[in-house]
Amino acid sequence: MRKKRKGLKLSSKKFSEIAGVSKSYIDYIENGQREPSAEKLALLSQALDVPLDVLLEKQIEDKKYVVVNVMEEQYGKEFVESYRDLMSSIDKKDNNLSITTDPEITEILEQLHKRPEMKMLFSVSKNATKEDIEKAVKIIEALKGD
Known part of the structure; x- marks a missing residue:
């Protein structure tokens, strides 16, 4: 999501205003500290002008990346x-x-x-x-x- 937002040259503040969510919410999602609800995910995909399924697929890939990092830290x-x-x-x-x-x-x-x-x-x-x-x-x- 961050990559797409930056590709559109949107600050997280401007993006949050377009999506109708708080800037801190965007930061939490981009840093993997929070999972967006289906409703919020729809708003975010609309604000980025990206199909919802593409954003969902990216969320899954991001989760896999986080899981791999955690596993590498714990198990090597x-x-x-x-x-x-x-x-x-x-x-x-x-x-x-x-x-x-x-x-x-x-x-x-x-x-x-x-x-x-x-x-x-x-x-x-x-x-x-x-x-x-x-x-x-x-x-x-x-x-x-x-």
Whole structure:
């Protein structure tokens, strides 16, 4: 939104007046500190002369960017890259970062974060063939001695 506003050479104050919202509201939204309601989003898209769906798509992309930054701060860049690799191997159609509510994937991610040896194992195996992984699993099972 900020990029489009600046492209139109509008100050945040002038833009807020056109949209009918406060300047601080614009600042909060542009800084990712607030989510606009559907009603406000419609006003903002009208003020920017941008279709609402384009603005919604941009809001989603901005959220993904914020999520990636937070994940990188908490877990490190390598973890985020491993997560992207994991998600893209699950869904080849979408190479973007997506957030999952699948408990199994959430547990895998937690283990990758908590156990450096799991992270190392994942890193060295992410380019392995299916056959190589099956062999490695057999070796690990033999080492466990179940």
